[in-house]
Amino acid sequence: MSQPFTLPALPFDENALAPTISAQTVGLHHGKHHAAYFNMLNTLSEGTEFADMALEDVVTGSFGNAEMQKIFNNAGQAWNHILYWNQMQPGGADAPSGELASKINDAFGGLDSFKEQFTAAAVGVFGSGWCWLVEENGGLTIMGTPNAENPLAHGKHALLGIDVWEHAYYLDYQNLRADYVKAVLDNLINWDFVADRLSLR
Numbered sequence: 186m187s188q189p190f191t192l193p194a195l196p197f198d199e200n201a202l203a204p205t206i207s208a209q210t211v212g213l214h215h216g217k218h219h220a221a222y223f224n225m226l227n228t229l230s231e232g233t234e235f236a237d238m239a240l241e242d243v244v245t246g247s248f249g250n251a252e253m254q255k256i257f258n259n260a261g262q263a264w265n266h267i268l269y270w271n272q273m274q275p276g277g278a279d280a281p282s283g284e285l286a287s288k289i290n291d292a293f294g295g296l297d298s299f300k301e302q303f304t305a306a307a308v309g310v311f312g313s314g315w316c317w318l319v320e321e322n323g324g325l326t327i328m329g330t331p332n333a334e335n336p337l338a339h340g341k342h343a344l345l346g347i348d349v350w351e352h353a354y355y356l357d358y359q360n361l362r363a364d365y366v367k368a369v370l371d372n373l374i375n376w377d378f379v380a381d382r383l384s385l386r
């Protein structure tokens with residue numbers, strides 16, 4: 186994917202994630218917020234070294250450079266939300282299995298404990314940001330990041346990412362970020378998709 190960077194269509198209907206995430210939230214989040222990151226990325230990257238790059242390379246190539254902060258912010262958010270939508274499955278799988286399940290057990294002491302630790306980390310992200318399940322050195326860790334930052338920018342591999350910007354949950358959960366994160370983990374995650382991302386790098 187290089188310029189023009191193009192917003193992928195939602196992989197499901199806007200109402201498919203309800204009642205966990207309402208059609209109104211999905212519509213605004215994908216059709217306005219996610220789209221705006223792509224539009225701004227195209228505007229900012231036109232005529233620059235980033236125009237012919239894959240989106241992933243724009244993310245890693247612009248991170249950490251103050252002059253490229255706006256490019257990074259929009260490329261990061263464009264990338265982050267692609268993972269966010271693709272990991273969702275209406276009426277998601279009940280639980281991880283196989284290698285992913287054993288890695289979750291090893292790292293967190295089981296799925297319920299993982300959900301508790303992940304939710305606590307997501308609540309601990311101050312202001313806007315993301316919370317991620319990361320594969321690192323063969324094991325799994327949880328990582329919170331501010332604003333548009335993601336594991337990719339830090340040379341790490343994300344398996345799952347939950348948006349904790351208020352636009353992701355405020356219409357449905359108001360200030361209750363923990364309830365939103367827990368509901369997504371319980372009801373929407375496609376654990377087979379997450380497992381397929383193991384050792385992609």
Ligand code: MN
Pocket residue numbers: 214218266348350352353
């Ligand atoms: Mn978002």
